[in-house]
Amino acid sequence: MARPDTPAIIADGLAAAYRDRLIWRNATFTVSTGEFVAVLGPNGSGKSTLLRLLLGLLPPAAGSLQVLGQRPQRGNADIGYVPQRRNIDRDLPVRGRDFVHLGIDGSHWGVAVGNAASNHQRVDQAIRSVDARAYADRPIGRLSGGEQQRLLLAQALAGKPQMLLLDEPLASLDLRNQILIAELVAELARANGLTVLLIAHDINPLLPIVDRVLYVAHGGVAIGKPAEVITTEQLSRLYDAPIEVLHDSHGHMFVVGLEAESAHHDA
């Protein structure tokens, strides 16, 4: 258990690599308990790799990393994880509710015996908390992207975690649903005191709710308040290329000067 005064994540001189290929290095940052951090950066920059390190699925190539007061370890029940989704098979004959249930006892051996009632209650509670009762009993492949995302979030919450790691939960959602899901995550995090790392492509739907952003790009990592990190100077230094950050009248930020995908802020 992490004490409230110790940071939820402490990274010191951290580097990530797949085999010989270095992804990024020299990452030194802390994330406080209860903080909401958006992880941004271009495709392939190593955002998901950061989550894999935190989950203990990939060992650090250098430096040290502490998560919730201990070294990352696979199977940490205190971390709820929603990976990036490919499409779920439309014909998958499994209800959303069964997916959520796996979040409680999916990693236990054998078949469920005993405490079935209390587990069902926990599943119900998780489904209610993401407002998914209306469709939790339908086959999950038949639901819309936003509905699936809510149920996968419920699965992560059912394990009663202290930290949520969400990999592109807003991808392939329309703007309205992006805002709804982002607000839902923020609300749940506040209510349960969860630390959240959320990978996203576009900061704008997240601007009202994030505490800080962690930018992963060009082999390095920068962290700070959105207004501090997403600036022409900071990003130009991080990318080692001329970048310009524009603001519109609503306070939205637009990063230009990169490959097309970085300016991919479809509203």
Place this chain on the structure above:
Amino acid sequence: MTPDLYLATAPYFGWDLVRVAQELFRYGFMQHAFEAGTIVALTAGVIGYFVVLRGLSFAAHALSHIGFAGATGAVLVGAVPIVGLLAFTMSAGAVMGALGQRLRGRDVTIGLVMAWSLGLGLLFTRLYKGSANLAIGILFGQIFGITSQDVAVTFVAGAVTVLLVVAVYRPLLFSTLDEEVAEAKGVPVRALSIAFMVVLAVAVSEAVQVVGVLLIFALIVAPAAIAERFTTRPSRGVLLAAILAVLFTWAGLTIAYYLPYPVGFFITTIAFWSYILARVLSVVVARRATGRVRPWREEQARHSP
């Protein structure tokens, strides 16, 4: 009535189910067929649910063909067919399991291995110079030639298979539905994948006695594929698949007792037409369901991109 009287008449078939049962169980070979057939069907149904869910139908089918090469090879070197069958299917299963998700979409490779295995089996049969009956028996099953010792072996293999599936049920389901999260949650995804394929290999080898290498698809895939059309709850899906597999086998055995055609034909025919019927029925059911929730659907359509 005495048994002697039965012998004098044609086998009884009618609405008197007790008498039908008496008729069916009159001979030792029929008793053994029902015993072994039931065990094999239960196992095939349970494991078949996961085979279909994991998208491994084709791999399972290939496994049985690899078994054919193993069984005929064993006979060639003077061993019992089941030993070669198990050795080949289990090693091939372990390799397939280690490949894990990468096995998906490898139709070409699997198909080639399958064809080559049949070719090897053909060669072994020719080299053995024995009767073609042996090969036919392995390819299409010989359910009416099962001894009480075979039944005992089948029972042990079936019990081990089902118990193993029960022992890994939840993590297996987790890694089947959501491999990445399962891995993060500490489920040994790769080990489970290998273990599952080895258990499948045992189930396939077991089932060869009843329906043979070529027709095994009917017992492993069809009941599970039908079950998945009618229930969205995994536990019910497993049970329904097992029940259907047993029913198909019983029905096939019963018909084959009265008609002079092979049992493998009846079991596969029942499985095939049940699947067709299930598809039609599930479409009808789905049509009705969408009719009922149309307003909700339309609202969804409006909000999706």
